[in-house]
Amino acid sequence: MSEITLQIDGREVKAEEGMTILEAAQSAGISIPTLCHHEKLEPYGACRICTVEIEARGRTNLVAACLYPVEQNLVVRTRSEKVDKTRKVLLELMLAHAPDAAGLQDLAQEYGADKARFEKESSFCILCGLCVRYCAEVKKKNAIGFVDRGTRREVIFIPEIASKECWDCKECFPLCPTEALQATFLLTKALMSPSPTRAPESEE
Amino acid sequence: MPKINSPAELEELRKGILSNRDPNKPCITLCSGTACHASGSKEVAASIEEEIKKQGLSAKVDFRKTGCHGFCEKGPIIVIHPEGICYLQIEPKDVPEIIFQTIKEKKVVDRLLYTNPSTNEKIIHEFEIPFYKHQERLVFGSNGKIDPKSIDDYLALGGYSALAKVLSQMTPEQVLEEVKKSNLRGRGGGGFPAGRKWGECRNAPGEIRYVIVNADEGDPGAYMDRSLLEGNPHSVLEGLTIGAYAIGSHEGYIYVRQEYPLAVENVGIAIQQAKEHGFLGDNIFGSGFDFTVKVHRGAGAFVSGESSALMTAIEGRVGEPRPKYIHTAVKGVRDRPSCLNNVETWATVPLIINKGADWFAQLGTEGSKGTKIFSLVGKVNNTGLVEVPMGITLRDIIYKLGGGIPGGKKFKAVQTGGPSGGCIPEEQLDMKVDFDELAKAGSMMGSGGMIVMDEDTCMVDLARYFLDFLSDESCGKCVPCREGIRQMLKILTNISKGKGKEGDIELLEELSQVTRDASLCALGRTAANPVLSTIRYFRDEYEAHIKEKRCPAYVCKALISYYIDPEKCQACMICLRQCPAQAIAGGKSQIHVIDQEKCTKCGTCFEACPPRFGAVKKISGEPVPPPIPEEARMIARKSKENE
Numbered sequence: 002m003s004e005i006t007l008q009i010d011g012r013e014v015k016a017e018e019g020m021t022i023l024e025a026a027q028s029a030g031i032s033i034p035t036l037c038h039h040e041k042l043e044p045y046g047a048c049r050i051c052t053v054e055i056e057a058r059g060r061t062n063l064v065a066a067c068l069y070p071v072e073q074n075l076v077v078r079t080r081s082e083k084v085d086k087t088r089k090v091l092l093e094l095m096l097a098h099a100p101d102a103a104g105l106q107d108l109a110q111e112y113g114a115d116k117a118r119f120e121k122e123s124s125f126c127i128l129c130g131l132c133v134r135y136c137a138e139v140k141k142k143n144a145i146g147f148v149d150r151g152t153r154r155e156v157i158f159i160p161e162i163a164s165k166e167c168w169d170c171k172e173c174f175p176l177c178p179t180e181a182l183q184a185t186f187l188l189t190k191a192l193m194s195p196s197p198t199r200a201p202e203s204e205e
Numbered sequence: 206m207p208k209i210n211s212p213a214e215l216e217e218l219r220k221g222i223l224s225n226r227d228p229n230k231p232c233i234t235l236c237s238g239t240a241c242h243a244s245g246s247k248e249v250a251a252s253i254e255e256e257i258k259k260q261g262l263s264a265k266v267d268f269r270k271t272g273c274h275g276f277c278e279k280g281p282i283i284v285i286h287p288e289g290i291c292y293l294q295i296e297p298k299d300v301p302e303i304i305f306q307t308i309k310e311k312k313v314v315d316r317l318l319y320t321n322p323s324t325n326e327k328i329i330h331e332f333e334i335p336f337y338k339h340q341e342r343l344v345f346g347s348n349g350k351i352d353p354k355s356i357d358d359y360l361a362l363g364g365y366s367a368l369a370k371v372l373s374q375m376t377p378e379q380v381l382e383e384v385k386k387s388n389l390r391g392r393g394g395g396g397f398p399a400g401r402k403w404g405e406c407r408n409a410p411g412e413i414r415y416v417i418v419n420a421d422e423g424d425p426g427a428y429m430d431r432s433l434l435e436g437n438p439h440s441v442l443e444g445l446t447i448g449a450y451a452i453g454s455h456e457g458y459i460y461v462r463q464e465y466p467l468a469v470e471n472v473g474i475a476i477q478q479a480k481e482h483g484f485l486g487d488n489i490f491g492s493g494f495d496f497t498v499k500v501h502r503g504a505g506a507f508v509s510g511e512s513s514a515l516m517t518a519i520e521g522r523v524g525e526p527r528p529k530y531i532h533t534a535v536k537g538v539r540d541r542p543s544c545l546n547n548v549e550t551w552a553t554v555p556l557i558i559n560k561g562a563d564w565f566a567q568l569g570t571e572g573s574k575g576t577k578i579f580s581l582v583g584k585v586n587n588t589g590l591v592e593v594p595m596g597i598t599l600r601d602i603i604y605k606l607g608g609g610i611p612g613g614k615k616f617k618a619v620q621t622g623g624p625s626g627g628c629i630p631e632e633q634l635d636m637k638v639d640f641d642e643l644a645k646a647g648s649m650m651g652s653g654g655m656i657v658m659d660e661d662t663c664m665v666d667l668a669r670y671f672l673d674f675l676s677d678e679s680c681g682k683c684v685p686c687r688e689g690i691r692q693m694l695k696i697l698t699n700i701s702k703g704k705g706k707e708g709d710i711e712l713l714e715e716l717s718q719v720t721r722d723a724s725l726c727a728l729g730r731t732a733a734n735p736v737l738s739t740i741r742y743f744r745d746e747y748e749a750h751i752k753e754k755r756c757p758a759y760v761c762k763a764l765i766s767y768y769i770d771p772e773k774c775q776a777c778m779i780c781l782r783q784c785p786a787q788a789i790a791g792g793k794s795q796i797h798v799i800d801q802e803k804c805t806k807c808g809t810c811f812e813a814c815p816p817r818f819g820a821v822k823k824i825s826g827e828p829v830p831p832p833i834p835e836e837a838r839m840i841a842r843k844s845k846e847n848e
Contacts, residue, residue, distance in 0.1 A: 046528050047683045049723045063722045068528040083722070087685075090719040094688035119692055128681065147523075147681075150506070152691045154681030 007075040022066040022077055023051055033079050034088070034108055036095075036178060037129035038067045042138050048095070048129055050108070052087050054078040063087060085112055093118045095127040102127070104178025126156055126181035132173035142166045145173065145185075156181070158189040208483030210491040212369035215360075222361045231266045231308055232286040234349060235295075238273025238432055239467055240589075241280035245296065246270075249281050252297040256304045266308050269358070272348040272436015275590035276336055279319070284331050284349060291331035292317035322586070322608065336587045339605045341568075343576050344552050345429075345592040348436035353471045356478040359439040365484050367555035371447050372492040380451035381407065384554065387562035388574040393419055393510075393547030394622075394651050395727065396573070396640035402544055406534040407452045409542035414454035416445055417519070417538070417545040420461035420468065421503050421510040424623030425674065427654035429578040429590050430548035434461065434468040437552065438475035442498065444554035446485065449496045452544050457498040460515050464505050473500060507624075507678035511726050512545045513537075514680065525680045526726035547652065549578055569595030573639035577650070583620075583657040586611050593638075600634040603657055614659040617758075618742070622651025624671045624678075625731030627738025628664065647738040649731065663760035664743040665750050669697040671735040679728060686729030689720035693736055701761040705751035710740060755826025762806045765825045769810070771796045771833045773820035776840050780810035780821060796838040801829055 005016050009026050016025035021044060026033050036048035044067045051066040056076040063083065078084065092114035096105055100116040102125070109116060128147075133156060136145050144162040147154055158167070167186065174183055209215050233253060237246050253268055274282050279293035285307055292303060292314065299317060306312045318327040319334045328334050331349075351358035359365070371380050385400030406414060418441060422430040434441055445457050461468050476498055479485040487495045501519050508514050509524035516538045518524035537543025553575060557565045566574050573595040579602065582588045586608035593602060599619060603609065610616050618628040621638075627648030629636070636642050640650050658667070672694040681687045693716050696709050717733030724730045740747060749755045756764040769780070769789075774796045781789040781797050788804040791797030797820075799810070814821040 046725055049684050049725070052723050064530065065528065065725070069530045087719050087723050090715065091684050091688075091723065094684055094692065097688070097692075120695070122691075127684070128687070130682075149681070150508075150677075151679040151681045152676045152687060152694075154687065 005071050005073050007071050007073070007077060009077040010079055016071045018071070020071050022053060022055070022064070022069045022071060022075075025071050026066065026077070026079065031079060033066050034111075035067060036104065036108075036127070037131060039131055039135065039176065042131070042134045044068050045130055045134060048127070049091055050088055052084060052091075054081045054084050088112045089114045097122045098127050099125050099179035099181070102179040124155065124181065125179045125184065127179055128154060128156065129178060130156075131176040131178075132156065132182050135173050135176055140166075140170065140172065142170075156185060158186060160189055160193050163189055164193050206481045208481075210483065212366075212373045212490060215365060215369050215490070219360050219363070219366075222357050226361065229287060232269060233266060233303075233308070234269045234271045234284045234286065236272075236274040236280055236282040236349070237270040238277075238280075238348075238435055239428070239465075240273060240277035241282060242467070244280045244294075246281035248297045249283075249295050249300060252300040253304070256300050260301075260304055260309065262304065262308060266304075269352045271351060272353045273432035273590060274349040275340075275342075275345065275432075275592075276334075276587065277589040278587050279589075289330045289332055291319060291329070291334065293319055335608065336589065336591070336606055339601065340592050341576050341594050342592045343556055343568075344440075344549060345433065345578050345590065347440065348432065351437060353436050353438055354474050356439060356475070356482065359437070363559070364439055365443055365482075367558035368443050368446055368484060369490055371450055371558055372490045372494055377407070377451045377453060380447060380558070383562045384451065384557060385562075387557045387565040389550065389553060389557060389565065390573060390640060391546050392549035392553070392577065392650075392652065394625075394649070396650055399546060399550055402532075402534050402546070403448060403452050405532060406454075406542045406544035409535040411541050413456070413541050414452055415538050415541060415543040416449045416452060416454045416457045417515070417543060418445055418457070418459040418461075418551055419510060419512065419515060419545050419547040420459060420465070420472075421515060422548070422652055423462065423505075423507040423510050423678075424652060424654045426582040426656050427580045427623055427652050429580050429653055431462075431465050431468055432590055433548050433552055433578070434459075434465070435471050438468075438472040439479065440552040440555060441472070441548055442475055442479055442485070444551035445498065446489070446496050447554050447558060448544065448546070448551065450494055452542075454544070455495050455497070457496065458501050458519055458538075459498060460501045460503055460509075460519060462505060463502040469500065469502060476500070506680075507674075508680045508726075508728050511728055513726065515545065516543055523680075525682050526728070528725060549653075570637060570639045570642075572641045577638075577653055579653045579655045581607050581655050581657070583655075584610055584614065584659040584662070585657040595639045596637045598635050598637055599629065602638065602655065603634070607657065610657070610659050612659075614661065617658045617660050617662055618664070620648075620656040620658065620667070620735070621654065622649035622734070623654045624674050625649065625728065625734050626651050626654070627734045628658075628667070628742060629738075630742040647741055648734065661758055661760070663701070663756055663758040664739040664746045665697060665701050665756075666758075666760050668735045668739045669694065669701055672697055672732070675728070675732050679732070683723075683725040683729060685720045685723040686725065686732060689716050689724070689729070690732055692716055693720070693733070697736070700747065700750045701756075702763040703750070703754045703761070705747075707751065709751055710744065710747050713740065749826065753826045757825070759823040759825055765806060765823050766801060766829045767799055767804060767806060767808070767810055768822050768824050768829050769797050769799055769814075770820050770822055771798075771838075773818055774840075775818050775820070777815070777818070779815065780813045783809050783813045785809060791838070794840045796833065796840060798832040798838070 003018050014029040033051050036050045037045050046065045046068045052063050053066045089112040096116035097119040137143050144166045145158045281295045283292040306314050389399040390396040506524050509518050511526045512533050513527040514524040568575050576592050576594050578592045591606050618630050620628050676690045676694050679686050717737050720733045759765050786803050786805045788800045789797050811821045
């Protein structure tokens with residue numbers, strides 16, 4: 002692996018080829034906020050909170066730090082007017098779903114995001130996918146997944162798998178930045194419970 | 206069929222096919238593309254076959270069911286060769302007359318010809334019809350001449366000669382250079398230089414490389430790739446194989462929408478035929494080059510047309526885009542170098558090889574070479590597919606080829622580039638159409654969709670429509686795209702319902718910026734284009750909706766009312782009888798009045814009122830005048846005898 006030198010927030014940072022901007026920054030003690038990132042999981046690039054500004058080949062661009070591979074002489078700014086503004090709006094969009102989510106409060110304060118800017122949406126989930134990806138990549142169970150697409154996308158437990166696998170695991174619970182996951186699980190549980198009052202033979 | 210092992214054998218085969226064909230023998234071609242199929246060409250085909258037999262002409266005339274001719278407005282279309290006599294909107298009952306008159310008696314059936322609407326003059330030949338006359342049909346032209354299910358038809362026109370030339374006379378590097386020199390840019394959307402992409406893929410590390418045809422065309426109103434794949438599948442296969450040779454790939458994919466059944470069928474047949482002839486498979490033309498193609502049927506998601514999503518789908522996973530900070534040409538399908546171009550781009554390649562990069566590069570503009578197929582639809586007289594050189598003006602496309610706006614209405618804007626494109630207003634109609642000019646105007650080439658809109662189109666409603674489409678079709682993975690579109694759609698819906706607020710336009714602009722800057726893939730990065738371009742050119746319409754609660758185009762239902770002008774109403778009962786909501790009061794000789802509470806604003810009364818009365822009016826942004834008092838509603842009619 003060859004060594005690469007890049008500049009982050011005016012500081013010269015050494016990184017290895019194949020690292021992302023986020024990894025390079027973390028190794029140099031520079032913090033970049035993340036929501037959908039997790040060390041044990043493949044980079045995903047969905048929340049875009051790690052958006053940073055880069056200068057490469059004479060152009061300025063916004064990119065996701067968790068995905069963008071480091072390049073020699075790359076110039077990165079983890080804060081700029083544009084970066085801050087983008088993060089603020091992204092937070093406001095997520096706060097419309099989860100206005101009280103613990104994982105969003107500090108960031109909201111830092112970037113001056115107004116949790117009431119957009120009308121409250123009918124879901125607590127910000128679809129960071131930590132639960133889905135953890136279950137698939139680390140536990141290899143796929144007990145929870147995404148369904149539908151676009152603005153109708155949601156996270157649900159697959160009852161048939163969840164009813165077998167989730168009882169003694171629940172490792173995804175603490176990953177959830179909102180209250181959505183446990184609620185979804187409880188809902189699945191409630192829907193799965195067979196009715197005790199009616200035995201199948203009485204259904205005639 | 207013995208395999209063709211050399212260019213010489215190919216030439217021999219071609220000569221053999223031609224020697225069995227008399228160029229002077231009449232040949233009836235019938236457009237059997239999807240649009241004509243929908244307007245009844247299958248029935249027409251059956252009656253042509255029957256009638257040829259009935260009139261004992263089986264040996265004297267050929268009949269060929271071809272791909273799309275492009276003039277879909279006037280389908281089903283018959284062109285009789287060698288003269289090129291063109292009959293439009295044919296029904297089965299016209300067939301006996303055509304066969305008898307034109308084939309037997311060599312006479313033209315006047316009533317089936319194209320009539321020039323401005324001069325009323327009848328036009329006999331296809332190439333003289335204005336819709337065709339101003340086109341340069343280099344890629345699309347063969348569609349009307351060949352039966353897509355017959356490889357012989359393609360070979361007769363010199364098919365696979367470019368592949369033969371490449372494999373026998375050129376090194377892969379030379380092919381790559383030729384494509385680079387031609388400055389061919391990808392016809393699928395972004396306009397990325399094809400040669401550069403090929404080079405990047407060729408030079409990327411790895412043993413296995415893929416070439417891919419993107420036939421996942423999904424823009425509302427666009428169907429050029431579909432028609433090309435349906436009508437001339439071998440041209441796409443030939444281009445793909447040439448590309449594979451240049452890139453060093455031995456496996457190709459055609460990713461085609463399952464909803465394009467004819468394209469799936471025809472490309473499947475074409476692959477089988479090409480294999481039998483040895484144009485696909487091992488040791489093509491005895492050159493030692495091997496290449497196979499698989500068809501991957503897409504399950505109908507707009508976002509799967511995005512290259513990285515398409516490649517994810519080929520891997521058998523959900524078609525969601527991946528970050529492309531490393532190009533798919535380097536890391537694509539199964540992380541291997543993968544070169545993807547759309548149908549039209551691949552189909553252009555044999556042409557460049559046969560006629561040369563210099564010939565290609567002299568067509569078009571400085572930055573955009575060659576021709577482009579556009580799908581011209583919407584409020585335009587001649588809807589259909591047109592192929593024109595880059596650099597033609599929008600005005601020429603819409604007026605010279607498209608024949609202008611129907612019904613004497615005024616042109617308002619043209620939406621180019623599909624849901625991620627933008628609207629271009631009247632004052633920019635003289636813009637020369639190419640990749641860069643469209644981008645400068647806030648729109649894009651996209652795959653070449655062109656939706657023409659007249660004065661009856663509300664631009665806020667239009668932006669709302671496209672955002673609604675995208676909110677369904679976004680994969681929903683990243684926040685700026687999913688949530689940005691959701692919020693923009695909400696704001697636009699509110700504006701169109703009269704609930705717009707001061708500051709909404711600025712908020713839309715702010716959301717557009719974030720969606721554009723921070724989204725993961727091109728769908729999100731361009732999703733705001735319909736919003737931004739309509740705000741840019743039609744801000745006054747947004748303001749009228751927000752401030753005056755007025756829809757200037759009288760489209761947004763919540764902002765309009767229907768009103769019967771008592772001065773003009775003749776109490777004819779027509780609107781009253783047709784109103785589905787029974788919202789119109791009145792009677793014979795009694796002026797009609799709309800009950801605004803009951804009215805559902807369906808517009809039936811507006812359509813029903815005879816134009817000579819013109820009593821029903823649309824009102825927006827002002828209160829509906831109070832109904833005239835009951836006692837004043839009687840009309841004193843003169844009795845007929847007194848007139």
